[in-house]
Amino acid sequence: xARPARPLGPYDTQEAVTSYQQATTxxxxxxxxxxxxxxxxxxxxxxxxxxxxxxxxxxKKPQTVDIDTLQSWFPLEDRIYRMRCVEGWSMxxxxxxxxxxxxxxxxxxxxxxxxxxxxxxxxxxxLPGQKGNVLDWPYVEGLRxxxxxxxxxxxxxxxxxxxxxxxxxxxxxLVVPWKYGFKGIKSIVKITLTEKQPQTTWARxxxxxxxxxxxxxxxxxxxxxxxxxxxxxxxxxxxxTLPFNGYADEVAGLYKGMDLRKNF
Amino acid sequence: xxxxxxxxxxxxxxTPDRRSSRPRRKAAPLGWLVPAVTVGGLLPVAVLIWDAxxxxxxxxxxxRATLQTGLLTLTLLVASLACTPLRLLTGWTWPARIRKAxxxxxxxYGVLHFLIYLFDHGFSLGVMFEDVLNRPFVTxxxxxxxxxxxxxxxxxxxxxxxLGFQKWTRLHRLVYLSAGLGALHYFWGVKQDIVPPLLYAGxxxxxxALRLVRRGPTRQKASPA
Numbered sequence: 013x014a015r016p017a018r019p020l021g022p023y024d025t026q027e028a029v030t031s032y033q034q035a036t037t038x039x040x041x042x043x044x045x046x047x048x049x050x051x052x053x054x055x056x057x058x059x060x061x062x063x064x065x066x067x068x069x070x071x072k073k074p075q076t077v078d079i080d081t082l083q084s085w086f087p088l089e090d091r092i093y094r095m096r097c098v099e100g101w102s103m104x105x106x107x108x109x110x111x112x113x114x115x116x117x118x119x120x121x122x123x124x125x126x127x128x129x130x131x132x133x134x135x136x137x138x139l140p141g142q143k144g145n146v147l148d149w150p151y152v153e154g155l156r157x158x159x160x161x162x163x164x165x166x167x168x169x170x171x172x173x174x175x176x177x178x179x180x181x182x183x184x185x186l187v188v189p190w191k192y193g194f195k196g197i198k199s200i201v202k203i204t205l206t207e208k209q210p211q212t213t214w215a216r217x218x219x220x221x222x223x224x225x226x227x228x229x230x231x232x233x234x235x236x237x238x239x240x241x242x243x244x245x246x247x248x249x250x251x252x253t254l255p256f257n258g259y260a261d262e263v264a265g266l267y268k269g270m271d272l273r274k275n276f
Numbered sequence: 277x278x279x280x281x282x283x284x285x286x287x288x289x290x291t292p293d294r295r296s297s298r299p300r301r302k303a304a305p306l307g308w309l310v311p312a313v314t315v316g317g318l319l320p321v322a323v324l325i326w327d328a329x330x331x332x333x334x335x336x337x338x339x340r341a342t343l344q345t346g347l348l349t350l351t352l353l354v355a356s357l358a359c360t361p362l363r364l365l366t367g368w369t370w371p372a373r374i375r376k377a378x379x380x381x382x383x384x385y386g387v388l389h390f391l392i393y394l395f396d397h398g399f400s401l402g403v404m405f406e407d408v409l410n411r412p413f414v415t416x417x418x419x420x421x422x423x424x425x426x427x428x429x430x431x432x433x434x435x436x437x438x439l440g441f442q443k444w445t446r447l448h449r450l451v452y453l454s455a456g457l458g459a460l461h462y463f464w465g466v467k468q469d470i471v472p473p474l475l476y477a478g479x480x481x482x483x484x485a486l487r488l489v490r491r492g493p494t495r496q497k498a499s500p501a
Contacts, residue, residue: 038335046469049334099467101336146468217468236413236464238406241397245335249398 023164024092025258030103032172034245039179040097041198042146043132043139050141055178058138058199063183069204070125079183083169085118086110090173091166093189095196096228096257102242107187108170113161121157121205128160129153129210130186131202139199147213153186153197154210154224156266164189164262190259192226223276227267228257232276306370313374317381320348321388338396345389346417350462350476352382353455354483361486376431379451383428386421417461423454452487455480 020026037052044051044058065082068074088108096102116128134150136142142149159165166187169176176182181198188195194214204210214222221235230240230253241250256263267275324341327333333340356378359371397403407414427448429435436444459480463473 034335042468048336101339233410236411238403238411243336243338243396248338250396 018090020092021090023262024090025094025104027092027094027104028246029092029106029172030245032174035103035105035171036177036179038245040099040193041141041179041181043141043149043151043199044179045141046146051179052177054140055182057140058133058178058182060176060178060183060199063201065184065200066202067119067204068202069129069206070122071205072120072122079169082115082184083110086114088170091168091187093164093166093187094257095187095189095193096242096253098192098194098222098226098234098239100237100239100242101245102253102257103245105187106172107166107168108173108176109166109168109187111163112155112165112167112186113163115167115203116157116160116205119203119205124207125205126157127206127209128155128157129202129204129206130197130200131204132197133199133201147217150201151197151213152210153195153212154206155186155188155195156209157205158266159188159263162263162266164259190227190256190263192222192228194222195226225267225272225275227263227272227276228253229255229272229276231255232273306373309370309373310377313377314381317352317377320344320385338392342389342392342396345385345392346462346465349382349385349389350455350458352378352385353451353458354476354479356382357451357455357480357483361483364486380428380431383424386424390418390421413461413464416457416464420454420457420461423450423457427451427454452480452484456484 038048039051040048041051044054061079063079064076065079066074066076087110089110091107091109093105093107094102095105112128130153132151133139134142139149155165166189168181168185168187169183171177171180176185178199181196181200184200185198186196186200209224212224214226215224228239233239239253242253243250254260324333324344328337328341331337356375359375359378362371363369394404397407408418409415427450430439430444430447439447456477459473459477462476463470466473
């Protein structure tokens with residue numbers, strides 16, 4: 013396992029980083045196939061340049077911005093985050109990118125903005141999995157505005173010090189380390205500030221199994237399996253899953269007074 | 277439609293011409309068939325062990341091994357269920373001879389699947405019972421495997437004699453229930469890609485329907501002969 017040469021930042025985990033090989037060959041990205049190995053095999057069809065991101069909804073200046081321009085707005089930072097998949101496995105990912113909060117603030121949300129909705133690319137030529145209807149395409153995810161403004165919420169453009177590979181959501185993806193991995197929408201083409209809670213893809217596909225919040229919570233089992241433990245990729249045994257994926261000190265306050273069994 | 281065609285071919289199989297070739301078949305008893313099926317059926321274990329040792333099972337080898345042994349269980353179970361319809365439709369006798377081997381292989385893979393699940397959870401019986409009792413997905417899978425236990429125990433020729441053919445046949449009808457629950461287990465196990473489990477369920481349903489449809493006519497044909 014590689015250790016970063018730089019000193020760890022306040023949000024970095026000290027845990028052993030998942031290898032580049034494993035982080036890029038074991039992926040959930042249904043637009044590139046439903047098997048874990050499919051996205052790495054099929055990522056060649058995804059063209060991350062040229063790429064634009066549409067910004068609209070409750071913002072002062074709706075606009076369409078080129079990915080390179082958007083990236084140049086912020087200095088790139090490293091973040092070593094745990095990533096816990098709803099299926100019961102986890103990785104430690106060294107992301108490269110910028111905090112989502114900086115982007116949201118720059119977009120100047122109006123007073124009506126309560127949520128941020130993210131939309132992924134819809135293009136069956138680039139994302140052949142969209143020829144089937146496993147899910148409703150395009151993939152949509154969302155956060156409450158205060159979640160999006162939390163310093164842990166991150167937009168990744170790189171991994172392991174390299175440009176983000178297609179199978180990991182090139183050229184731009186969301187990373188919300190205290191939530192299940194499916195919240196981390198890949199290959200984003202649109203960011204919309206909204207007044208109402210967005211209809212997110214998995215919550216629409218199986219509302220009894222995947223909620224809007226999707227905070228990592230060992231106390232709330234998935235209807236079909238326990239969420240109490242997880243397998244860290246690269247390890248044989250299982251380890252205990254931590255509330256909010258180990259980020260409870262940072263984020264639990266966002267959900268004060270909420271019933272997390274109902275708002276799973 | 278295809279059933280009609282098959283019935284015709286089954287009927288042609290009973291023409292005197294074909295019948296005359298039957299004693300010759302007995303002379304060549306396909307003695308290699310069952311050993312070949314057994315060895316072929318065990319090959320995936322060797323592949324699995326090889327893949328595990330070379331890292332070819334990917335980043336999450338236990339999950340991959342669980343999935344593969346589960347699929348093998350269901351596939352072999354379906355293959356064993358296909359033997360009798362295949363014999364009835366074609367008039368071939370060899371499918372009946374490999375049925376037991378296929379069924380036992382299916383049971384073996386089911387046990388292996390279960391052992392890998394137990395290993396995955398540190399052989400914790402507490403976790404197992406919690407899963408079996410609280411999660412229908414696990415409940416049906418566990419039940420499907422339990423149903424195969426009496427069938428595996430009575431797979432020998434002696435058991436048929438001991439139980440009597442009728443009782444034995446009735447007991448072994450449980451295999452349809454087990455296969456159905458196995459397909460349901462698979463269906464509930466996938467996150468969203470439900471096509472493969474539906475294909476298995478469809479094939480099992482067709483095989484079951486073939487048995488129901490075939491039962492009447494076969495007996496009628498059998499009595500004048």
